[in-house]
Amino acid sequence: MSLVRRIARxxxxxxxxxxxxxxxxxxxxxxxxxxxxxxxxxxxxxxxDPELLVRANGVAMVGGGALLASGHVPRIASTVLAGTLVPTTLAAHAFWNESDPQKRAQQKVQFLKNLGLLGGLLLAAVDTDGRPSLAYRARRAGESAQRTVHMTKREARHAARAARREARLKAAQAQNALP
Structure with a gap:
């Protein structure tokens, strides 16, 4: 893991x-x-039960945060945290519902802060830590399997031709051996 990831997560x-x-x-x-x-x-x-849902969101935030901070399954942890951030932001920072201009401005700043955090989480969710993505590895495995099938078919054709040649040779030798 790079130094930036080790500090930023x-x-x-x-x-x-x-x-x-x-x-x-x-x-x-x-x-x-x-x-x-x-x-x-x-x-x-x-x-x-609102308190139960708030606590469940808190558990997801603590668990996802701990996993992200420690570098264990950071992509999944970032996705979980992004999922917790959306309802939290909508519930706690609905600046469009505020009538007081000062509170509205304060809530807008908090909303935009959470929007920035969401952007960071999305980047962390797609960060492959320098390794190829799962989609790339799956595509490569599929291509490798296709190459293996192609090579196996080709080898089978060559083996069949060689077997036919060998059979013709044995048949010719057997015919020449007859009086």
């Missing part, structure tokens, strides 16, 4: 670990703010 993950712990310890205030977004959650089959 924990820096990106720190906010999620701290925010997730806060959601686990104090879900009440977050659940109240998240109520408009959580009302939509019941439509997709999630429980109707």
């Amino acid at each position: 924990p820096m990106l993950a720190a906010m999620f670990v701290v925010g997730g712990l806060d959601q686990l310890k104090h879900p009440g205030a977050k659940a109240k703010a998240a109520r408009p977004v959580l009302d939509q959650a019941s439509k997709v089959g999630l429980p109707d």
Whole structure:
């Protein structure tokens, strides 16, 4: 792992670990703010307990943040964190609902900060750490399999021709051996 990744991943993950712990310890205030977004959650089959959903989001943030910071499955961890950031941002920083210009500006800054974090998470989610991506490796494996099939067929054709030649030679030798 490069030095930049070793430093940047924990820096990106720190906010999620701290925010997730806060959601686990104090879900009440977050659940109240998240109520408009959580009302939509019941439509997709999630429980109707706002504090439970806030705590679950906190667990995902702490777990994903810890995995990203430690460099274990960083692409999956980044994707999980991006998934937690979207409802959190919509619930906590809906600047378009604020009427007070000062609060609206403050919420807009927080919204844009989270948007920047989402961009960083998306970059981390596609970062292959210098190794080829899974799609590239799968494509190469498919090409290798196709080459193997092609080579096997070619070798089988050569072996069949050689067997036919050998059979003709043996037949000719047997015919010459007859009186």
